[in-house]
Amino acid sequence: MLKIRYDRKIVADSREYAAKIAGDIYNRFIRGFSTDSIERTTLRFLGVEGATSLGQPKVNSVVEKVKKNSDISLGVLLAVAREMAVSGADFQSAVNIVSDGTLSSIPPSREALEKAKNNIKRLAVLKYEELAGKRRKREEFKKSFQPQKTPLRYLIVATGNIYDDVIQARAAAEAGADIIAVIRSTAQSLLDYVPEGATTEGYGGTYATQENFRIMREALDDVSKKLGRYIYLTNYSSGLCMPEIAFLGAFEGLDVLLNDAMYGILFRDINMKRTFCDQFFSRMICAVSRIIINTGEDNYLTTSDAVERAHTVLTSLFINEAFAKIAGMKPEYMGLGHAFEINPQIEDSFSLELSQALLIRHIFPKSPIKYMPPTKHMTGDPFYSNLLDAMFNLASKMSNQHIHLLGMMTEAMHNPLIMDRYESLKNVNYIFNAASSLASQIQIRKDSLINRRAQEVLSKAYELLQKVQKEGLDNAISNGEFADIKRYSDSGKGVEGVYKKGKEYFNPVFDILLEKTGGER
Amino acid sequence: MLKIRYDRKIVADSREYAAKIAGDIYNRFIRGFSTDSIERTTLRFLGVEGATSLGQPKVNSVVEKVKKNSDISLGVLLAVAREMAVSGADFQSAVNIVSDGTLSSIPPSREALEKAKNNIKRLAVLKYEELAGKRRKREEFKKSFQPQKTPLRYLIVATGNIYDDVIQARAAAEAGADIIAVIRSTAQSLLDYVPEGATTEGYGGTYATQENFRIMREALDDVSKKLGRYIYLTNYSSGLCMPEIAFLGAFEGLDVLLNDAMYGILFRDINMKRTFCDQFFSRMICAVSRIIINTGEDNYLTTSDAVERAHTVLTSLFINEAFAKIAGMKPEYMGLGHAFEINPQIEDSFSLELSQALLIRHIFPKSPIKYMPPTKHMTGDPFYSNLLDAMFNLASKMSNQHIHLLGMMTEAMHNPLIMDRYESLKNVNYIFNAASSLASQIQIRKDSLINRRAQEVLSKAYELLQKVQKEGLDNAISNGEFADIKRYSDSGKGVEGVYKKGKEYFNPVFDILLEKTGGER
Amino acid sequence: MTQLFSNLIKAYGDRRDDGVIQLSFTLPVEYGQKAKQIGKIFAEKLGLREVNVTAVEKVGDGFTMFVVYGHCDVVLDVDKIDIPVVEFTIYSREEVDTLIGKNIGRKIKVVGACTGFDAHTVGIDAILNMKGFAGDYGLERYRWFEVYNLGAQITNEKLIEKALSVGADAILLSQVVTQRNIHKENSLDFVKRIEEKGLRNRFILILGGPRIDHPLAVSLGFDAGFGAGTKPSEVASYIYSRMLELKDR
Amino acid sequence: MTQLFSNLIKAYGDRRDDGVIQLSFTLPVEYGQKAKQIGKIFAEKLGLREVNVTAVEKVGDGFTMFVVYGHCDVVLDVDKIDIPVVEFTIYSREEVDTLIGKNIGRKIKVVGACTGFDAHTVGIDAILNMKGFAGDYGLERYRWFEVYNLGAQITNEKLIEKALSVGADAILLSQVVTQRNIHKENSLDFVKRIEEKGLRNRFILILGGPRIDHPLAVSLGFDAGFGAGTKPSEVASYIYSRMLELKDR
């Protein structure tokens, strides 16, 4: 790879600070807490699915009823276990009883409760094995194809209708895409439940649902076989249902999930505590299922200036990495994200972008870095905007990014038309091929702008990490250190769904995940 | 500048071979010959203009009549001098008499003839001074502006109507063009006369005429003042009227002229001898008027493959340089031409292009190298074709070419629309600015494809020069060494207009030019 | 290609009135020998002459993309086109501040937000926040503006409530997402609520966003509309001149 | 957006029958506040709905460029469109050579050129010369073709003369420059000369060039037309199958 110069000691120190920052959050906000969505995920993990007669997802109904009729701080599963113990019902029936709100008020005997809890534990082990089996099958399927050359070509489909999405995804794969991301309807992250079934509506995308995942996965597996090239599937887990969607993604064989430790806080005003807990749980699921997560630092540069605030991206990457480690993720699955968002009218903008791209690629050498295309400075002139994408493609190839999001020349206009996506692939295919070995033929001069800029960004990121560590991440966020947005620990959406675990909190799924991931905590 | 490695000894040896090749042609085909167009140019130089009552340019009529009624091998001016001597007419009247075909058959007295000849010589000196005065005035005008940054942005206008051309040229200059080239009507190079007046027709451009030159020069001077940036004007002198157009261009203040020692032979099937003589004379005019010439090696890559036959471009550049030296041109005015024409589907095409561009830039460090955009592999998809232009722009900036022809995303469709030109400028402005100092920040690795390719092209060019020197350039052309096209010394257009000068050949214009240029002959 | 009267215009390719335009589109037809002609007929049906289909490419099974150049006979009489334009002088920040101080004599209160599901705050922030846009400071920076920026993802109702509670002079609504005309629907909903409450003349109503323009805003019931690239000083100047007008009445 | 019957098609943006297309064009109007609306009205006059003018830029004094996206209601009934296609099997060079040897039994003579002012020889060379095009050898390389390639810038008359003098089976005319329809004029001139001489049935007439297609060539009086990207083996296969047909008659 094209080498740049920067101080490796600062990198090591930065990592240490980041570990402290995330560790502090883990101790103060994550360990000892659960959330509505974690509880719901636990139920889904154990096979609870479908909706109530009122159309509410059953897992939501169960959690709500436990909150109303019992003590959620002990975990939904304890309520279910109790019902099993009292009424002798099996797990599913007990879940239904809890969901109906007719759970018995008689306290169970200690032994019956132990037995019920043991049954649930056994079920959890079984279900874990089932999930692991799925994961293994997928890995085998993947291995039956030649691995693709990086950067991988990542394309979005966003028609708002899952069936149209399938048409577009197939066309994109045929034209050369390696990864298909199905964009979600705007504001799904604010829904405190996961919609059900195949959906044909939404703004800017359609809903992330289990059925939609299945439909698209099936289509892509089919195309993969046809093309002899494995097509990765991506969706979004960020939002109030982060762990649930992570589980559904894992269950339906998704390869990549958008999953950031802070995105929901900053960009969706979701409560901090809620997000910290949820990201942890969801990442444990990703860890055991070997799902690549994608973080969202690219978003910072849509609200902050990409030159002035470049270092905030790097700072946040260190923190996201530290959180992922706590959840037990391997670097190979940390798709840390950054972006090509410098104002194209700035002199030497390409050198600055290249510098940043190389720096990040160097600091996280094992990670499948996700590189986002220009968006903010794209204009209504597609001929021109296509050129920004070309230079982005060149920067990506020269710095050998891993997951390369294809830019759209109509970014400033609309969700991509079928032909926009096709042109985007022509663009990337041309540039990647034309500059195939360019990076290996050149060296960066010691005293160059590229090197100076890299060192500058790194130093600033380091300073910010120091500062954040001193203040605590929660306070740093309240001070607007990231994305120029301020959020507070007690406000934001979903705050009511976070609770301190009681002493008798029961959740074998949680336990298995903690055990299997063995994160640095 | 970005450095590449190549064998400088081979360059020096190549130059020597090229000097021998051109010298040989000079001795065998140029020295001692004149042509119809040289004779006509001589007349124009001395102020002969306008048309006969039949609409034929007067200079053509005079030459024709001398051929018919007198001995052209002694030069038209001798016939005119004779007429002056016999009838006592002044120069212009004598010219008219010759043109009317009514010249007297009485031989003049020796003295009268000497006197007439002396009169013409004096006139020639006067006219030379006039031309030099024009040149000085223009240079002063030019100096009143800040010099532009290279690569200079060169844009073509080609509406076919000089008045529409003016509109487009102004728009282009306002959008950032540094040089405007007015494209000529196709096949003007095959006309054995220069049309008169302002013209509003033509295919793919309108005619190169003195009046058109004047109209456009005036418009561009006006725009230059408005923008505070000197706008260069270019037209084409190649063809059967090469020296005439060169003179008209010099007279009307053109800055750049397309003028190649072999283009007419290869691409227009103009006779070799004719072209060799004409290019020599036209280049002497360019030399004294400090006009930048542009050679046409880029054309080779439209008929030959740009990877396989890259070296033919370099070979030809050495030869064009040697011919220019013989005509007394300084390197600062030799706008040697090359092009970005590699099939974009070839892996590493960009590295190959960059290699070639750097090599040429290194070998001719003082010359205002002209770099041509992709044309042959442009497609009917303007979104895609615009990308090839972007990479061309990048290669040009990275190798700091001097005259940069803007590519058109609609190259494969039509002559540029007003908006095509505008988009092209947006493209080049973005890339030049974004990659402003990129080249100074990197080094090319010793063992890189770029270096290897440069050395390979140079070696092949050297070998070809050796071969050409052995065979003689005339025979090499007959063997199809350039552009995969074969031409023979006795066929081709305009062959009937070449003649060996008689002992008494009289042409003080020729003499002044030979004296003032003092070329390496 | 006859030359038209000077007020009548046609598209301009490289000569007056040649009418040349460029199109690109995708048709749900299989790529193959017939595709090109289908693309040509499509362009002809749209009214183009001498259609030049320059690209025909397969974008997927059953889909073909076309690029077309052709001559189009649409003629516009520019003199007869009546386009509502916002008429006001654009001042610098310093000038606006001086003028408000002199002619209005009190702080102008503005409330802004991006309402509905739309979460794009960068546009409204560019107009309102200190930082501003393209080197032009936002309204918060002005001495004589009092700014309430409610950010994004709030309801129209909340925005109106806030405007009432602070006694705003102007309400600034931003709409960025336009998919399936959500921006128009949401803007209409906003104006309807204002009208139902009998508040239409209480506030200066300004709409903004990348796909907004003045005529559209007016047609939706606003006083003015501002599109892509708007500078804060333009908005400030407009509000000032509107305030002056209202005062005079 | 109602779904049409399957044979009726509209343009496809990202959903069936949404009709979205893209345009770009320049109008001779001054860049300014009104320009955008003029661009919009232009697109509406062309028949677009919900016009989105995404770019309005000054390309020069008095000229403004537009990029527009909009919905277009053009509907095509693909089943009803009658498009002439060249019907023949495409063989490889080896196959063509074998078939000619077997079924024609003598060399096929072809004469080709790029006539008129048009000096573009690369296209006709690609078809005729040894080297060929895109890895597909040219007709000179075939055992059973005898090729006369006259290059460019010769007259139609000369081409016909040559064809007669060598007793050609097919004449291949290349036309690359299309400005102001010079290719059509020159091709018509060629056919007229052939017809005047009563030679229309004497030769297989083939027209080629980047802007040529089969229907156009047929309408100009040729037997077949070949466009951008044509491979020599396609032309060879066509000539062979035409020869076979003629022999059978």
Ligand code: B12
């Ligand atoms: C940044 C951005 C985001 C950021 C927003 C961060 C934030 N806090 O604002 C993030 C990443 C969060 C985001 C998310 C989404 N986005 Co977004 N986003 C953009 C992007 C890249 C830039 C917008 C921007 O900031 N421009 C810079 C500002 C300064 O310009 P502006 O908004 O035009 O504002 C100027 C003028 O319009 C005017 N103005 C604006 N408002 C007002 C108001 C008043 C009163 C006045 C006077 C003037 C005024 O003044 C401003 C300064 O000149 C655009 C693409 C693009 N290049 O335009 C897509 C884009 C707007 N997003 C889009 C979409 C679809 C989404 C999502 C729905 C995607 C998804 N499914 O997840 C989500 C959800 C958002 C939601 N719920 O609304 C689409 C909208 C398509 C459409 N036309 O409907 C776009 C066009 C991208 C695309 N092609 O798909 N996005």
Ligand code: B12
């Ligand atoms: C190379 C080239 C030249 C070379 C030509 C060298 C030569 N000996 O041929 C040079 C530099 C000399 C040249 C000059 C000019 N050119 Co030129 N040139 C081109 C260019 C870049 C490529 C053409 C080419 O070689 N393509 C590759 C070949 C293989 O493709 P092809 O021709 O399409 O041929 C294929 C098929 O069409 C088909 N085919 C072609 N002919 C035939 C015949 C038969 C019988 C069959 C079966 C098939 C067939 O098979 C071939 C293989 O697939 C094009 C732009 C472009 N990218 O297309 C401009 C272009 C064609 N040129 C153009 C112009 C205007 C000129 C000039 C007039 C410019 C000027 N004013 O000086 C001059 C004059 C030429 C003249 N008198 O005709 C315009 C034409 C505009 C128009 N549509 O009318 C173009 C489009 C460029 C532009 N945008 O302005 N040109």
Ligand SMILES: Cc1ncc(COP(=O)(O)O)c(C=O)c1O
């Ligand atoms: C990490 C991450 N999650 C989620 C999203 C978008 O999801 P939503 O709009 O549903 O919040 C993004 C958007 O870019 C993102 O970067």
Ligand SMILES: Cc1ncc(COP(=O)(O)O)c(C=O)c1O
């Ligand atoms: C050196 C040179 N002269 C002249 C021309 C074109 O002139 P014409 O078409 O009149 O021969 C070219 C074309 O590119 C050229 O390179």
